[in-house]
Amino acid sequence: MPFKPVILWTDALLFLLLSAAIGFWLHMRSRPHLLQPWRNLLQSRQAMGSLVFLAFFIAVGLVDSLHFRPRLSQPDATQESRYAVQTLSLLDVLVGPLRTQTEKTYSAPLATHLFAKETVELPGGGRLRTYPRLTYGGAHLANPRTDWLPDVLRLTAAGLGFGVILWNALALLVTGVLARRTGREFGQTWRAILHQREPVPWRTILISTAVIMLLLAPLAVLATRYHVLGTDKVGQDVFYLTLKSIRTGLLIATLATLVMLPLATALGIMAGYFGGWVDDAIQYIYTTLNSIPGVLLIAASVLMIQVYMATHPELFDTIEQRQDLRLLFLCLILGVTSWTGLCRLLRGEALKLREQEYVQAAHAFGVSHLRVISRHILPNVMHIIVIAVALDFSVLVLAEAVLSYVGVGVDPTMTSFGNMINAARLEMARDPMVWWSLASAFAFMLVMVLSANLFADALRDAFDPRITVASRAKA
Amino acid sequence: MATPLLEVRDLKTWLMGGDAPVRAVDGVDMTIGRGETYALVGESGCGKSMTALSVARLLPENAQVRSGTVNLGGTELLGLAEASMREVRGKRIGMIFQEPGTSLNPVLTVGTQISEVILRHTALRGARVRDRCVELLDSVGIPDAARRLDEFPFQLSGGMKQRVMIAAALACDPQLLIADEPTTALDVTIQAQVIALLKKLQSERNMSILLITHDLAVVAQIANKVGIMYAGQIVEQASRKQFFEHPAHPYSRKLFQSLPGGVAGEASLAVIPGSVPSMTRVFAGCRFAERCDLRKPECDARPAPWVELDYQHQVRCVLHAGAGQVADANQALREPKSGSAASAAVQPGVSDDAPLLQVEGLEVHFPIRRGLFKRTVGAVRAVDGVSLQLGAGECLALVGESGCGKTTVGKSILRLVPPTAGRVLLDNVELGDLKRSQLRARRKDMQIVFQDPYASLNPRMRVAELLQEGMAALGVGDAEWRAQRAHELLSQVGMSADMSSRYPHEFSGGQRQRIAIARALAVDPKLLICDEPTSALDVSVQAQILNLLKALQHRLRLSYLFITHDFSVVEFLAQRVAVMYLGRIVESGARDAVLKNPRHPYTRALLSAVPTIDEKTQRKTVQLKGELPSPANPPSGCHFHPRCPEASDECRREYPGQTHVAGEHLVACHLYR
Structure with missing residues (x-):
């Protein structure tokens, strides 16, 4: 085999989560009342627009989660195959040269020369202090001073053209499929999309896709010749680092939720439903936990595991x-410290539902507590859980950045938004300023969190019982 | 009558936003004279509140007045700018709403809320505002008005809050008072007080009232003119006398017939088949045609004509069109529905065997806890020594005002609320002695139907799942049998079996209540506790449910413990009655003995407070002072003595024991010692 698949713990959990989401979807498909809020969501322009952006990030994250170790080339085929120490992901393969083409140190976006002056040995024997040419960025230009601008413009135009072609193909595909499904003519369908007469806001979806494509395609084309977003201190491409950071952010957000969700759901519903001493005990736990500063708890635990890992290097094959x-x-620690909010919400809701007459009717039939909880309480608090998960997503992405910045976040060698910002921190004082690391981390994170927030907003509207009741009453 | 005060012409209000506009008000004409009370009557969803809101221009955002004019004393309201409309609201139009609890701002004192209106609309300032507030509270009959002004809404009872609302509405002497179901949320005794107050205020101030209600009995008490609304239109308009003596529209007739009060214990009620049509559709013919017994071909062809029967009596019905047909129409209307009364006649099945249910000295106290360690400092005595007996196939009505503990009695019999003391014997088995698993087995024999059909069905479960849940929990039959049984149950309560795969939100209130009844019947109970099962329903739907309950009682020999506050329902369904006051039963006995010859002063007051539509049997109303005291701190001696017109010193000292007045008829009152 040319490679050996590696399944990291977080990969496994991420794909588990993905399959759970698919399972949830299959479960709902036959239940129209569960599907109704999602259908509302599907028709919301805000939700669909932000979902397109979110989908881009999720796709990058997923591609970056397929890990393997490539086989080392060996002269003798009879020997047992040996694999590289470094674990790569599918993303690394896709972006190819971005990973390997590292410069010496900082260089500005699209630059052809290094950012810092260096002493260069001249072929004639003398020495010169100058900005040396980059090894890879713009290396194809014979005379950067005159060729650079036309070349960049040419590549940008090519990228834009490529993006437009791709987008057109997509738009044709969507319209074609839609026309086939509804049995209308192609032109008619296209006009329906354009004038927003479709129930699903295809126009918004297509516009969002266009924005992504018109931004990404030139970036991608330029990235083949230049470091589009510059390089960092050790010469790594910042664009590559930013793409790699997406997975870290996504993982933190989703896996911490995975830890938090069962805790919050089980304890919250139990506290509200059973009341009495169960309620007291659970309330005391979360009140106590809430009064410890979260950062302190996280810092303490992370430092502990750091010490443990430093003393047991033999446990890990690779970095x-x-x-x-x-x-x-x-993720575990973040999950443990963040379940209290949702737990409190669910407790209140369960407290209310417990007094509902259908729960009382179930008691009158002698239905067991477990069944009452699973059939009557849980389905009726599901909307709160969905909304809380969506809202927590962006909070956790930001939490990672803050924690890594403080130094108690992810491993310092791991690429993450927080680490990028932390590394760029000192260079902000430099003159001229090294701004691109921070700016690109900031921009990507902003778009990711903003789209997650907008999506969560639309999700809350779609699930808000008051809004759905009102629209039902109107109908 | 000189120029009318309010003239509404061809008012159309549509609710936008859905797939099709809801034509909530679809061409309403009405005229209210000065000093007149116009009652707009209809079932829920017929557009009566929307009419009132259109007049005051307080419509929700998605509603739009499509056409029409609203003329108040010469001012065209629909054309006014919002700023000038604010001058009209509060000053010329006062409004009171159904729920006094939510109409007052809980963080402002009563005085602040009333003076707000005065400051906005009059030139009064300073101490004179306060004087005016005191005067207003005095006029709505709130004792010790000066002190009450500085109190917050939570310190007032429901009836008091409604009085404060009325005072605020009257602050600027409006010409028109719009009262949207002002007494629906109140108990009968309080309702009687509020109606009397409205009547008094109207005659004092020569004010016009637009009263919105679904309760014909309230209409009979107070209205001068009546408009019956159906599906966005007024279908009949008449003076009170004409309306109650000769209702002309088939719908009005049916409404009267479906009132349980008029029917003797043996017959069933007339019902209006079907339900109110969806108002999104455009009607070609008469809107009531689908549910009308007297439907003719022309009913579907064109809209029903607006026929003038008489000065002040108009009706929208084809039966009355053309002079010669009036006699026919009356003939047709008068003809009794064949079979309806006889077919479902029920024999009350009182048995001589040991009673099915025996409750002895039942007490439910809820502890009041205070402080850090949740020390018990007192108890709410929700149920304080209740004893009952219920034979097989019998219906016992437990009657009382809200807060008297009647619902808690029902729930504690089922062990949904743990009783503090007392014994509950079902089939001679003491339920309190049973272990959890044994009790579970007994749950087959006793079931409950709740008040609110919207809250009693889990919105996330299909009808079939709802019906099978109880059977599954109690291990009755296998899955196939249970599915079969669910279908049987649906047809038993008058619904079709193909509804079993739908979800509750697809059904109307009446249908949901049928499903709730079917669910309770799923395990073949012997005892069914009905906790106000019809009080959330419209009159015509209430009649359907009551008929169903009666038929089921007869067919399945069920025993009902029927918890209600509505005496007309008691009269229709119950064989025996127990009246509850503040956690204790004050009078019990056979239905006729208690209703026709009430002994306890409370029962008498309660019965006299029930409004009747029959003007001939005018009873002398015993007005009760005050309201139900708190069960956390009941009065000493007889709980009723602070409100009792016949209280003596003895009543203040000691709680009276039970006295047999005649046969089964028991009374707890010192008057009968």
């Missing part, structure tokens, strides 16, 4: 495994 374990542990 990636070590990074991964620390990431997992961070």
Whole structure:
């Protein structure tokens, strides 16, 4: 085999989560009342627009989660195959040269020369202090001073053209499929999309896709010749680092939720439903937990695991495994410290539902507590859980950035938004300023969190019982 | 009558936003004279509240007045700018709403809320505002008005809050008072007080009232003119006398017939088949045609004509069109529905065997806890020593005002609320002695139907799942049998079996209540506790449910413990009655003995407070002072003595024991010692 698949802990959990989401979807498909709010969501322009952006990030994250170790080339085929120490992901393969083409140190976006002056040995024997040419960025230009601008413009135009072609193909595909499904003519369908007469806001979806494509395609084309977003201190491409950071952010957000959700759901419903001493006990736990500063608890636990990992280096085959374990542990800690909010919400809701007459009717039939909880309480608080998960997503992405910045986040060798910002921190004082690391981390994170927030907003509207009741009453 | 005060012409209000506009008000004409009370009557969803809101221009955002004019004393309201409309609201139009609890701002004192209106609309300032507030509270009959002004809404009872609302509405002497179901949320004794107050205020101030209600009995008490609304239109308009003596529209007739009060214990009620049509559709013919017994071909062809029967009596019905047909129409209307009365006649099945249910000295106290360690400092005595007996196939009505503990009695019999003391014997088995698993087995024999059909069905479960849940929990039959049984149950309560795969939100209130009844019947109970099963329903739907309950009682020999506050329902369904006051039963006995010859002063007051539509049997109303005291701190001696017109010193000292007045008829009152 040319490679050996590696399944990191976080990969496994991420794909588990994905399959759970698919399972949830299959479960709902036959239940129209559960599907109704999602259908509302599907028709919301805000939701669909932000979902397109979110889908881009999720796709990058998923592609980056397929890990393997490539086989080392060996002269003798009879020997047992040996694999590289470094674990790569599918994303690394896709972006190819971005990963390997590293410069010496900082260079500005699209630059052809290094950012810092260096002493260069001249072929004639003398020495010169100058900005040396980059090894890869713009290396194809014979005379950067005159060729650079036309070349960049040419590549940008090519990228834009490529994006437009791609987008047109997509728009044709969507319209074609839609026309086939509804049995209308192609032109008619296209006009329906354009004038927003379709129930699903296809126009918004297509516009969002256009924005992404018109931004990404030139970036991608330029990235083949230049470091589009510059390079960092050790010469790594910032665009590549930003793409790699997406997975870290996504993982933190989703896996911490995975830890938090069962805790919050079980304890919250139990507290509200049973009341009495169960309620008291659970309330005391979360009140106590809430009064400890979260950062302190996280810092203490992370430092503990750091010491443990430093004293047991033999446990990890690769750097990636070590990074991964620390990431997992961070998710765990974040999950443990963040379940109280949702728990409190669910407790209140269960307290209310417990007095509902259908729950009383179930008691009158002698239905067991477990069944009452699973059939009557849980389905009726599901909307709160969905909304809370969506809202927590962006909070956790930001939490990772803050924690890594403070130094108690993910492993310092792991690429993450927080680490990028932390590394760029000192260079902000430099003159001229090294701004691109921070700016690109900031921009990507902003778009990701903003689209998650907008999506969560639309989700809350779609699930808000008052809004759905009102629209039902109107109908 | 000189120029009318309010003239509404061809008012159309549509609710936008859905797939099709809802034509909530679809061409309403009405005229209210000065000093007149116009009652707009209809079932829920017929557009009566929307009419009132259109007049005051307080419509929700998605509603639009499509056409029409609203003229108040010469001012065209629909054309006014919002700023000038604010001058009209509060000053010329006062409004009171159904729920006094939510109409007052809980963080402002009563005085602040009333003076707000005065400051906005009059030139009064300073101490004179306060004087005016005191005067207003005095006029709505709130004792010690000066002190009450500085109190917050939570310190007032429901009836008091409604009085404060009325005072605020009257602050600027409006010409028109719009009262949207002002007494629906109140108990009968309080309702009687509020109606009397409205009547008094109207005659004092020569004010016009637009009263919105679904309760014909309230209409009979107070209205001068009546408009019956159906599906966005007024279908009949008449003076009170004409309306109650000769209702002309088939719908009005049916409404009267479906009132349980008029029917003797043996017959069933007339019902209006079907339900109110969806108002999104455009009607070609008469809107009531689908549910009308007297439907003719022309009913579907064109809209029903607006026929003037008489000065002040108009009706929208084809039966009355053309002079010669009036006699026919009356003939047709008068003809009794064949079979309806006889077919479902029920024999009350009182048995001589040991009673099915025996309750002895039942007490439910809820502890009041205070402080850090949740020390018990007192108890709410929700149920304080209740004893009952219920034979097989019998219906016992438990009657009382809200807050008297009647619902808690029902729930504690089922062990949904744990009783503090007392014994509950079902089939001679003491339920309190049973272990959890044994009790579970007994749950087959006793079931409950709740008040609110919207809250009693889990919105996330299909009808079939709802019906089978109880059977599954109690291990009755296998899955196939249970599915079969669910279908049987649906047809038993008059619904079709193909509804079993639908979800509750697809059904109307009456249908949901049928499903709730079917669910309770699923395990073949012997005892069914009905906790106000019809009080959330419209009159015509109430009649359907009551008929169903009666038929089921007869067919399945069920025993009902029927918890209600509505005496007309008691009269229709119950064989025996127990009247509850503040956690204790004050009078019990056979239905006729208690209703026709009430002994306890409370029962008498309660019965006299029930409004009747029959003007001939005018009873002398015993007005009760005050309201139900708190069960956390009941009065000493007889609980009723602070409100009792016949209280003596003895009543203040000691709680009276039970006295047999005649046969089964028991009374707890010192008057009968």
